[in-house]
Amino acid sequence: MGSFNRVIDGDYLDSKIGKRSGTVVLKDRWDGQFTLDHHSVEAYQRVDTREEKKGYKMSNKSFLGGLFLGPFGALLGLEKETVRIHKVAVKFKDGKKSLLELDDELYTKLLEQIRDCS
Secondary structure (H helix, E strand, C coil), X not given: XXXXXXXXXXXXXXXXXXXXXXXXXXXXXXXXXXXXXXXXXXXXXXXXXXXXXEEEECCHHHHHHHHHHCHHHHHHCCEEEEEEEEEEEEEECCCCEEEEEEEHHHHHHHHHHHCCCC
8 A cells, every 4th residue: 555645646745735724735845845736736537546455454243253253353353454545636727737646535536726727
């Protein structure tokens, strides 16, 4: 499983994407950071969506298994957590282009911020 919430191709290659004060920002190594919204993004297109197994999470099955069967039952009840990863092609208003890889939470927030730009 690779890391996500980053730029995987294009002008801002290897830059990280995160949330700051409730907005999605691109953290560039050279230019600092800027907000991804309708002021900075000219166009976007979702290229791909996939699901990855992130890790184990406790569930009710794990709790009940631990209650009745001890530690072995708790292990049997563990579930893999599924995360949706989106690849989004973005064209910025300054002419630069990048391919972003975002988890579902940041993808949804990004769409809210730039929905009126395309």
